[in-house]
Amino acid sequence: RKEVEQDPGPFNVPEGATVAFNCTYSNSASQSFFWYRQDCRKEPKLLMSVYSSGNEDGRFTAQLNRASQYISLLIRDSKLSDSATYLCVVSGSARQLTFGSGTQLTVLP
Amino acid sequence: EAQVTQNPRYLITVTGKKLTVTCSQNMNHEYMSWYRQDPGLGLRQIYYSMNVEVTDKGDVPEGYKVSRKEKRNFPLILESPSPNQTSLYFCASTPQGEGDTQYFGPGTRLTVL
Numbered sequence: 001r002k003e004v005e006q007d008p009g010p011f012n013v014p015e016g017a018t019v020a021f022n023c024t025y026s027n028s029a030s031q032s033f034f035w036y037r038q039d040c041r042k043e044p045k046l047l048m049s050v051y052s053s054g055n056e057d058g059r060f061t062a063q064l065n066r067a068s069q070y071i072s073l074l075i076r077d078s079k080l081s082d083s084a085t086y087l088c089v090v091s092g093s094a095r096q097l098t099f100g101s102g103t104q105l106t107v108l109p
Numbered sequence: 110e111a112q113v114t115q116n117p118r119y120l121i122t123v124t125g126k127k128l129t130v131t132c133s134q135n136m137n138h139e140y141m142s143w144y145r146q147d148p149g150l151g152l153r154q155i156y157y158s159m160n161v162e163v164t165d166k167g168d169v170p171e172g173y174k175v176s177r178k179e180k181r182n183f184p185l186i187l188e189s190p191s192p193n194q195t196s197l198y199f200c201a202s203t204p205q206g207e208g209d210t211q212y213f214g215p216g217t218r219l220t221v222l
Contacts, residue, residue: 004151008149041197041216041218042215042216043199043213043214043215043216044152044199044211044213045213046210046211087151087152096154096157096167097142097152097154097211098154099144099151099152099153100151101149101150101151102151
């Protein structure tokens, strides 16, 4: 079983749609959680950290459920520029990050 | 400009010919790491360094070496590259503190024939 699992997609949605990505992780001792965005084989960039209480950044909302070891990302009012691969990332001790293999999103005009 | 740089960006080489991919950061970060990214497998950590002269293996260290003689530089060395090391490589750095953002370099696309 992979340590961090994501639905690879692809998700093809129309502009303005709401789309949700899910991620599960296997290590219950994981301490920090993130969503990264990666455009077409470029470097990953931090989209947002994920906190236990849930957090929002504009059109993006992240949720964490430690009991179920589950992380989610919700994108509202999708834009063409949101097209990318979204990586779920989990950190344990010593800042070692474990990456999911990513969920590909294409927002269609 | 705060950044992580990698060189070369693209490299095609042959089996067994030693190569080094350089990584440099200008943000005075303590922590640096190397990842490889392969289709369907995501990013996997090769080696990391908590500080100067402190390095440790990640998830897939076989066939790679690293060194950290200076804070800003963290080169990745392939002593005898093989075709299964064909991949996209990313260097990253992180400031002190758990859970801080990892700043990634632009990537090095390596092909070993």
